[in-house]
Amino acid sequence: MSRFIVRRLLSVIPTFFIIVTLSFFLIRLAPGGPFSREKKIPPEIMANIMAKYHMDEPLLNQYFRYIGDVLKFDLGPSYRYKDHSVNDLLGAAFPVSIMLGTMALGVALLLGTLVGVTSALNQNKWQDYAAMSVAVLGISVPLFVIGPVLMLVFALQLKWLPTSGWINSRAGWKTVIMPIATLMMPYFAYIARLSRGSIIEVLRSDYVRTARAKGLKERVVIAKHVLKGGMLPIVTYLGPAFSGIIIGSLAVEQIFVIPGIGKIFVQSALNRDYTVIMGEVIVYSLILIAANFVVDILYGLLDPRISYK
Amino acid sequence: MKRVLSGLLLIVLAATLVVSCGGKAGTAKGVEFVMGNGAEPQTLDPSKIQGVPEHHIYMALFEGLVGYDPKTSLATPGLASSWTISPAGDQITFKLRKATWSDGTKITAQTVVDSWLRSLDPATASEYAYMMGMVVKGAADYNGGNGAKEAVAIRALDETTFQADLLGPMPYAVDMMAHYAFAVLPMHVINAKGDAWIKAENFVCNGPYKLLEWKPQESLSVVKNDKYWDAKNVFLSKITFLPIDDNLTAYNKFKAGEMDWSYGIPLDLIDEVKLRPDYQVSPQVATYYYIFNMTRKPFTDIRVRRALTMALDKQELVDKVTKGGQLATTSMVPVMAGYTPAKGPDFNVEEARKLLAEAGFPDGKGFPKTPIIYNTSSGHKKIAEWVQESWKKNLGIDVTLVNQEWTTFLDTRSNAHDFDIARAGWVGDYLDPNTFLDMFIIGSGNNDGLYANPEYDALVKKAATMKAGPERMAVLQQAESFLITKDQAVIPFYHYVSQDMIDTTKWDGWYPNPLGSHEWKYITLKK
Numbered sequence: 001m002s003r004f005i006v007r008r009l010l011s012v013i014p015t016f017f018i019i020v021t022l023s024f025f026l027i028r029l030a031p032g033g034p035f036s037r038e039k040k041i042p043p044e045i046m047a048n049i050m051a052k053y054h055m056d057e058p059l060l061n062q063y064f065r066y067i068g069d070v071l072k073f074d075l076g077p078s079y080r081y082k083d084h085s086v087n088d089l090l091g092a093a094f095p096v097s098i099m100l101g102t103m104a105l106g107v108a109l110l111l112g113t114l115v116g117v118t119s120a121l122n123q124n125k126w127q128d129y130a131a132m133s134v135a136v137l138g139i140s141v142p143l144f145v146i147g148p149v150l151m152l153v154f155a156l157q158l159k160w161l162p163t164s165g166w167i168n169s170r171a172g173w174k175t176v177i178m179p180i181a182t183l184m185m186p187y188f189a190y191i192a193r194l195s196r197g198s199i200i201e202v203l204r205s206d207y208v209r210t211a212r213a214k215g216l217k218e219r220v221v222i223a224k225h226v227l228k229g230g231m232l233p234i235v236t237y238l239g240p241a242f243s244g245i246i247i248g249s250l251a252v253e254q255i256f257v258i259p260g261i262g263k264i265f266v267q268s269a270l271n272r273d274y275t276v277i278m279g280e281v282i283v284y285s286l287i288l289i290a291a292n293f294v295v296d297i298l299y300g301l302l303d304p305r306i307s308y309k
Numbered sequence: 310m311k312r313v314l315s316g317l318l319l320i321v322l323a324a325t326l327v328v329s330c331g332g333k334a335g336t337a338k339g340v341e342f343v344m345g346n347g348a349e350p351q352t353l354d355p356s357k358i359q360g361v362p363e364h365h366i367y368m369a370l371f372e373g374l375v376g377y378d379p380k381t382s383l384a385t386p387g388l389a390s391s392w393t394i395s396p397a398g399d400q401i402t403f404k405l406r407k408a409t410w411s412d413g414t415k416i417t418a419q420t421v422v423d424s425w426l427r428s429l430d431p432a433t434a435s436e437y438a439y440m441m442g443m444v445v446k447g448a449a450d451y452n453g454g455n456g457a458k459e460a461v462a463i464r465a466l467d468e469t470t471f472q473a474d475l476l477g478p479m480p481y482a483v484d485m486m487a488h489y490a491f492a493v494l495p496m497h498v499i500n501a502k503g504d505a506w507i508k509a510e511n512f513v514c515n516g517p518y519k520l521l522e523w524k525p526q527e528s529l530s531v532v533k534n535d536k537y538w539d540a541k542n543v544f545l546s547k548i549t550f551l552p553i554d555d556n557l558t559a560y561n562k563f564k565a566g567e568m569d570w571s572y573g574i575p576l577d578l579i580d581e582v583k584l585r586p587d588y589q590v591s592p593q594v595a596t597y598y599y600i601f602n603m604t605r606k607p608f609t610d611i612r613v614r615r616a617l618t619m620a621l622d623k624q625e626l627v628d629k630v631t632k633g634g635q636l637a638t639t640s641m642v643p644v645m646a647g648y649t650p651a652k653g654p655d656f657n658v659e660e661a662r663k664l665l666a667e668a669g670f671p672d673g674k675g676f677p678k679t680p681i682i683y684n685t686s687s688g689h690k691k692i693a694e695w696v697q698e699s700w701k702k703n704l705g706i707d708v709t710l711v712n713q714e715w716t717t718f719l720d721t722r723s724n725a726h727d728f729d730i731a732r733a734g735w736v737g738d739y740l741d742p743n744t745f746l747d748m749f750i751i752g753s754g755n756n757d758g759l760y761a762n763p764e765y766d767a768l769v770k771k772a773a774t775m776k777a778g779p780e781r782m783a784v785l786q787q788a789e790s791f792l793i794t795k796d797q798a799v800i801p802f803y804h805y806v807s808q809d810m811i812d813t814t815k816w817d818g819w820y821p822n823p824l825g826s827h828e829w830k831y832i833t834l835k836k
């Protein structure tokens with residue numbers, strides 16, 4: 001097991017290096033640059049700017065300079081947000097996205113299993129149909145529709161919640177409700193369907209039948225045997241879901257004006273803010289690599305059929 | 310099992326309750342003002358800023374020699390209490406008032422000299438330094454690396470007298486100096502801290518407000534600066550700027566009463582927005598237009614360019630498509646004090662068809678399928694579709710629509726000049742027709758359609774050296790008529806309006822003005 005972990009960790013290095021190199025050159029292929037303006041900057045002034053950011057050097061030099069900086073954990077200055085370094089920007093935004101993602105995933109997990117289990121235990125009754133209709137809705141309606149609709153109802157009509165903002169604003173913690181409700185929706189729906197399916201499967205399995213035959217109370221059968229077995233697929237789903245929910249918070253951050261990395265990512269791509277794009281690519285790939293890594297290990301721990309040598 | 314489930318449900322409900330009751334109450338004294346400020350500010354360093362959101366913050370934190378009049382956008386005394394212009398019109402002498410930075414350090418005429426030189430220094434890499442180069446003698450050379458610092462013709466005559474030599478008699482120079490390109494900077498902090506002067510802990514300013522805190526992507530707040538020379542007349546105690554890119558979110562936030570001023574209107578809701586009493590529309594010094602690529606056939610033929618222009622009913626465009634109160638036009642330059650814009654050809658389908666036939670395309674037959682390029686936005690798309698339909702209906706020609714993401718679009722239009730017809734918009738930097746005309750001279754970086762007429766260039770250059778007055782304006786008008794009638798290098802559609810959401814029955818001192826420059830110190834609560 002430990003040898004597997006070491007080997008996996010070592011394989012992360014070339015993967016990461018390839019991602020960084022490809023991204024560095026690919027984003028330079030996009031037309032325009034960080035200083036494209038409607039009112040064109042006079043050539044002499046453009047030369048000043050290029051020199052300041054070393055963008056007048058050959059691309060290969062810029063690449064090696066960048067790799068050197070990254071190895072020193074310095075992601076460089078932002079070309080657009082000139083008062084901040086990329087480290088500052090991502091350092092402030094990353095915790096926000098992690099917090100939003102974790103809360104949304106937590107709520108999705110809680111509600112999803114609750115609904116899924118209730119559905120499974122009442123299979124083909126009205127509770128089941130109602131719950132699964134909600135789940136289908138949750139999966140099929142995109143976030144950029146759910147968000148504005150919630151805003152319209154709860155902020156503008158009922159006036160219960162602030163329209164947007166984040167925890168530090170005047171409205172405080174109330175601001176997190178709608179973003180979480182929006183962001184968790186597809187995950188909640190997926191977890192509900194996943195848990196319903198697996199619980200139904202477990203309910204029909206031999207060991208549950210045996211437990212019942214032994215004369216155990218229904219409550220004990222469900223709590224001890226059914227839930228434990230039925231939760232396995234959900235645990236394995238959590239890894240990709242976690243990275244997905246952080247990366248996928250883009251639209252929600254934009255709609256509810258949340259200072260997370262998703263909002264910066266969209267802007268940096270449109271602005272050709274090369275260093276910020278690179279910083280985001282690095283952060284996102286680290287999340288993905290880490291999530292996959294954790295899932296691989298969890299598989300080994302949860303499923304005795306898989307072993308790592 | 311049901312009990313377990315009910316228990317879980319209770320926990321979820323309780324958690325929701327805790328979350329919803331955790332709100333903090335605002336406790337600051339005085340009157341606070343919250344503004345939806347579009348994009349996240351790129352920087353607070355006046356030498357490096359460009360863009361509207363930064364401008365709003367700049368006006369709270371800094372004050373140049375002159376400021377903007379809240380009604381006319383013309384220069385008003387700022388750090389300078391008065392100024393005199395030499396008889397020849399090419400030298401301005403400013404008298405500075407007694408003023409200090411927010412840390413108590415005195416502001417002198419030498420501070421102004423050092424500030425301007427810092428903005429011009431090539432190492433500062435200021436994007437707007439070219440504005441200083443347009444008016445101040447020696448500035449462009451120093452900024453471009455072709456001249457010495459000492460050759461920039463600005464000087465401190467004594468502690469409170471600052472003097473600048475201009476390139477010629479430039480009537481708009483003083484008004485231009487309200488722009489942040491001419492900012493006065495805390496050189497004592499910049500010299501000590503370098504680029505880190507902008508960090509909140511080092512930040513020093515001289516405007517009516519000082520920086521309280523800046524949370525990137527979230528909010529930026531400023532509070533009243535007690536060291537400001539006119540602090541007793543500053544009303545608002547705190548201003549919070551919220552970076553909100555999304556127009557719908559901004560509008561909803563305003564509607565919910567969470568912001569006092571917001572710009573950026575969701576286009577799809579324009580019919581609803583228009584009916585609100587807190588919707589403010591005012592003419593802006595800005596023009597929406599299409600440019601022809603003057604080097605590509607068949608647009609090298611003036612008859613084709615004119616036919617296409619005359620086949621568009623701009624009044625219909627503003628009434629039925631844009632609907633925000635925009636002003637339909639045939640001119641490139643908006644109306645300005647002392648200037649009557651030249652008039653382009655009116656909407657006339659018959660004449661347009663005749664011209665097109667003369668050019669060899671009767672009823673549009675044989676006209677190449679031309680793409681119109683525009684930057685991706687639902688507003689530009691609607692306009693392009695209207696153009697497409699009008700040309701099809703009135704001239705029988707087919708055009709295709711190509712949208713490109715903003716930076717790609719700029720590259721295609723401005724660097725590669727790879728287009729036939731392209732969408733464009735221009736916002737004046739100062740109140741003079743020159744800001745709309747000098748970009749079309751040969752070799753100008755903004756002459757994207759490659760318009761080239763030496764006669765036009767001669768007129769624009771002549772006006773640049775003339776003294777203010779009707780004669781100069783007549784020369785500029787003549788130049789404009791070359792652009793929009795004789796040569797028809799562009800099709801002007803409309804003059805933009807600024808669209809703001811602010812309740813002017815509640816707030817006083819906020820007036821619609823041509824440059825959209827709203828100085829914070831004038832804003833008060835109505836009794």
